[in-house]
Amino acid sequence: MTLPVALSGSDVIGQAKTGTGKTLGFGLPLLERVTVPADVEAGRATPEKLTEAPQALVVVPTRELCQQVTNDLLTAGKVRNVRVLAIYGGRAYEPQVEALKKGVDIVVGTPGRLLDLAGQKKLDLSHVRSLVLDEADEMLDLGFLPDVEKIMKMLPPKRQTMLFSATMPGAVIGLARKYMAQPTHISATSPDDEGATVANITQHVFRAHNMDKPELVSRILQADGRGLAMIFCRTKRTAADIAEQLEKRGFASGAVHGDLGQGAREQALRAFRNGKVDVLVCTDVAARGIDVEGVTHVINYQSPEDEKTYLHRVGRTGRAGAKGIAVTLVDWDDIPRWKLINKALDLPFDEPEETYSTSAHLYEILSIPAGTKGILPRADRTRAGLRAEEVEDLGETGGRGRRSAPAAAAPAVVEERAPRTPRQRRRTRGGASVSADEATAVSQAPADTATAEAPAEPRTPRRRRRTRSAEAVVETVEAPVPAPAAEPEAPKAPRRRTRAAKTAEAVTEAPATAEAEAAPAKAPRRRTRAAAAVDTAEVQVPAPATEADAPKAPRRRTRTAKTAEAVTEAPATAEAEAVTEAPATAEAEAAPAKAPRRRTRAAAAVDTAEVQVPAPATEPDAPKAPRRRTRTAKTAEAVTEAPATAEAAPAKAPRRRTRAAAAQPES
Template sequence: MSPFPIQEMTLPVALSGSDVIGQAKTGTGKTLGFGLPLLERVTVPADVEAGRAAPEKLTDAPQALIVVPTRELCQQVTNDLLTAGKVRNVRVLAIYGGRAYEPQVEALKKGVDVIVGTPGRLLDLAGQRKLDLSHIRVLVLDEADEMLDLGFLPDVERIITMLPPKRQTMLFSATMPGAVISLARRYMSQPTHINATSPDDEGTTVKNTVQHVYRAHNMDKPEMLSRILQADGRGLAMVFCRTKRTAADIADQLEKRGFASGAVHGDLGQGAREQALRAFRNGKVDVLVCTDVAARGIDVEGVTHVINYQSPEDEKTYLHRIGRTGRAGAKGIAITLVDWDDIPRWQLINKALDLKFPDPVETYSTSPHLYEELDIPAGTTGVLPRADRTRAGLRAEQVEDLSLIHI
């Protein structure tokens, strides 16, 4: 297997210990680009036993810190690093809000090598003196533009001031707004700039994705969606809604029509969100209905279809949504259903991204062109045939109890 461009460009620079500013879209393999060098910098007992490091280099305090904007990304990066660090038994801990403090505090007491965390909970635990940041040798700021959008940059700066000044810092961002550049200037030392975004399009994720846009009637959308989900060759699918209420309603309707579906939106508790995500990753459900905020940082292999059930707010949201498919070299299909009322909003997105759908064609669940363009078998109805209901479903995935008493 050959490395992705961001890995190929980042690894030699990061391994040399230099500071790095990496510009790359999500889904281009950057986690291992910074993860492998970061794991190399951490000293674990296996290194002492092999004579690669002196015993005094060992510590139970974290030696590397990765700051991420969302809980979902936190879990994903943690899992990637646990896999990559398995051979040397590197201890990686995810620290994020929405779940009890105690298990995180207990894990810190036992000893941790790498922390992956969201800004709020990191500050919380550092402020309570439960998290010791004085041994950090490597800092990674992942998806820095996302942190800016979510208002986390002041928190990130406070975290940086708690770290040893002598360290390696790596910052990754899909775009480089002024605030992110000035953060890099203030806290990085002669960083090497690496740009792995392709100049000819909106990044590798979009290049691999076939886009379809249809003008659809709100009353007909559930029926359309059900038929689209029965297209030939569909793997996992993500359905995006603008509101929490619509997301909950559509997940419900799909279940009644026989689909193994789950939902991820802001009205759900963290336990229910994680249950749906795990079920999706494990293939127990194959349709995940989400709102935009909840879907930030979700990166699941095998997503073949992204369906915008409601038109996104703006072009940035559109790119973020369709970037969930066509990842890491795979092919993807993105389908957008635009309400009559949403046509002006869609036209702005279409113009901003220079797409070819200024006037989406009027389409219904029975339109022959829908079947033809999306490979939907003839005779498909809005209910999944019983013979095709082979997945275990959401209820087969345990809900983790996150309700331990909070400190």
């Protein structure tokens, strides 16, 4: 019905059921209307009509349909030597651009890549005389309608336009009225067909639980007389999951969905056409126009979105007069959607029967042998599988290392990169980086030699933390640089000193005697701050007896300093002299037991400093006291500078008794 109208050059809207031959309905008129060199030789056309630019354009919604239409046109135009080129995404640009430069008669492509190449001035559409929109309703559903309109604006105004689809929604009719001139609407139906579906297809609809569907599908695939089968899913994740589960159960399965690369999608379709895979799990990208001979079963694993999708899915079987079986599994959640589809197509499956993998009616209706389980027996695993089909290198856009040429040069690249970043170059020696040659020599040298030649690290040791105790300060300062015994000068004190360190330094710089070394063992356990300062100054740090004059006291004096000064200036007696010189008698040894046990932090620091860091007896001069002095340091310094004579012994308390003087009679 289409051929005479299309060959005359009129615009055509062709509507027919799936599997009735729409591809050749518009393909043969295109092949006949293009001008090839054979027409010039036969005298049917003038040489001026020959051109290297495309003369016909076919726009399809999916890549798989683009490839199939291209193959059909190449087969039909082989006698006339018509050049047909497929342009779609997922492939490299370079081969398509080179083919366009050599010359093409018919271009079949998807809207995205066509617009891309046309925008780059690589595709010339100014000589197109025929335009075909295949599966126009699907392009509308996928959102390609704006792109299709852009492509139509690039074409010459005088052209032939043909639309072909199994369904014609209102938007497609509106597009036809806008861009077509007096189109002829042709609807092809068979006399024995009483509905939208083909009569050769036997349809079954079951209500199945989602968790039982994999087992149910595995048993349906083992039905008698089952050839190739296609399983349709609504989502890409479900399609990948079902394909993997079927492969584990022993079936030769492949997957086609949008998450796969173009090479993997074409690999699965080729394996399915060649018989290496007998189960193809796919989404709706393979529901349009895919024509594979020998498909006997179509299973809708999930309910389709609408009636048009259902028609296209079911139409993959029962093509060109063959018979097929379509099984639809409807979950409980999809019952409302299925009722709308059933009403729109006028099907007798308004209430699907509840079915499980062990239901008896399932075995009877689909001719499944009794005792069939969900795992394919090893004796029936005769297919080669998806891995037997090689993946074609398409030079996919966005991929790295997929071409054969870079893959062959990969080892050379690795060999060049190896010496660039050697691991030995990261080694260091004493904080400085070591070159690769030195690092290699050191690594190959014996352990003893490397240890002997390795220089000492100039960095200071990690133990440099100064604590509040005088012991930690002295150890960390003197440990790295020990001074010899005969060295007259002591190391300088650190700039920033703690309270305990300053007190220890003031006491350490005073001259030491035999009586001072023995005094800390007799110190009382509990003493007040003022008493501890007086006792420490009197007993542990006696001033030389030959000193005639004492320096003046500091102008600003604390309460403790005043008390200590008053005590040191009191007249001395024989009793006080005995206390000052601290004779080692029984009375002196027993005296500390009567003192309180509680001591202050400053007194503890002074005692610790006296025991652990005694000053050398031969040291003539002590360094000056620090400018910034603590309360305890000032008290000790004032007491130390006082003359230690027999008359200066602090035995008697002053007339005005203070807290420090109150504690004096006990000692």
